[in-house]
Amino acid sequence: MKRLWILILLVIVLPECLLAQQRTEYNRKGDEAMKRQDYSDARMWYEEGISNCDSYSINQLTAIWKTNKKMRASMRSLMTKCLNCLTVKATDNDSTAVAQLIVYYNEGIGTPISEELASYWSDRLEELRKPVEPITYVPVQERKPREPMKFFAGYAFSIEAPYGLTVGGVGERFGWYARFRTNMSFNDYTNECKGTDEFISYPENSSMKFTNKKKVNCFAASAGLVIKCTPWLYTSIGLGYGKRELLCEFNTWDKNDINIANTYWAKNIDYSYEGVVADLDFMVKFGSIFVSAGCNTLNFKYVDLNAGLGLFF
Incomplete structure (x- = not known):
């Protein structure tokens, strides 16, 4: 019986651990390339995280875009993928992703500059930051039976x-x-x-x-x-x-x-x-x-x- 439980745990947990290790690996190697100021190599490693919409990879690629103008021409399609990932996350009410979208539309990262969309996501961010009002339960009053004639x-x-x-x-x-x-x-x-x-x-x-x-x-x-x-x-x-x-x-x-x-x-x-x-x-x-x-x-x-x-x- 113990062997059966161990086997089940290995089947469920092992793939997750490998995936987490893989994610950590490409971000770790990307960070090492950033320390060497090898931005091309860093971009290559962080790009692996975009297929999973990894937030850390998106942040690092955004930082490379802002600091290295010479690389922007080769990163346009990649930043468009980042934009799509952020849009999906923002649709699920991820306030961090919404804040990044505002920067993308204001600065034209992966998309043409759009003040209208930047304003839309700014309003959305304000709504998400508002404290949620507690729902007060109001008991439903039973309707009195109609008085007979x-x-x-x-x-x-x-x-x-x-x-x-x-x-x-x-x-x-x-x-x-x-x-x-x-x-x-x-x-x-x-x-x-x-x-x-x-x-x-x-x-x-x-x-x-x-x-x-x-x-x-x-x-x-x-x-x-x-x-x-x-x-x-x-x-x-x-x-x-x-x-x-x-x-x-x-x-x-x-x-x-x-x-x-x-x-x-x-x-x-x-x-x-x-x-x-x-x-x-x-x-x-x-x-x-x-x-x-x-x-x-x-x-x-x-x-x-x-x-x-x-x-x-």
């Missing part, structure tokens, strides 16, 4: 239409409602009047006189938007259709016989309206019970007050 229904009241019903529903923020109101009066009329009891037409062979009695035929239907302001306060606004007829009672007598008298109703056209209904209400919620108050207008000419009482379920 709650429905409501209740009694709707207004001064002239005291019988009504409101139904609707409210979700997390918005909702809807529908409402119908009436005074349960559907009296018919035979004549029309205007102003303060002024007849528009008179029946023939009869006398007419208004009494002080008045009635209203009234109904309204509307629907709209409910907005949840707070968990206990809501507001609603809506539009619909409505009708209000003001009826005035009058008596008639036959001119030939005053004992023959009849009672009728006339519609006052100046105080009767039909058309668009607009609602504005506020609802206050107490547990599952709500109380509402507001107002409505008919054709923006007649205003009535609203109230309501109901339940959420």
Whole structure:
């Protein structure tokens, strides 16, 4: 078993040791040539390291390029290889290689002078030298489940239409409602009047006189938007259709016989309206019970007050 482990170690480690020794050998011989100022021989030894993009070999070749202008003509292709090695290392965020690239592009080593590329790599070097900010873990907040819609229904009241019903529903923020109101009066009329009891037409062979009695035929239907302001306060606004007829009672007598008298109703056209209904209400919620108050207008000419009482379920 021990022999097997020794064999494995030799297979893995020995090639690495030989490669490291080879690398050290060409750099060592290159350094000896540099001491003798034999730059041609030094260049030859350091060139062996370029195939492996050896950083030390690149540094030494760069030093030879800078100090021996006579050798530059024979070193152009070699320095281009150095430039390619430095570009690969710089792409892997090697700050030393990035700094060398800046020198290469500023001085035209292995490439034409390029201020644009030198500036690019200078910016890149600044980014690499900035301290890395620690990543702060921010716990992801779990999204609250959406609040289900709650429905409501209740009694709707207004001064002239005291019988009504409101139904609707409210979700997390918005909702809807529908409402119908009436005074349960559907009296018919035979004549029309205007102003303060002024007849528009008179029946023939009869006398007419208004009494002080008045009635209203009234109904309204509307629907709209409910907005949840707070968990206990809501507001609603809506539009619909409505009708209000003001009826005035009058008596008639036959001119030939005053004992023959009849009672009728006339519609006052100046105080009767039909058309668009607009609602504005506020609802206050107490547990599952709500109380509402507001107002409505008919054709923006007649205003009535609203109230309501109901339940959420």
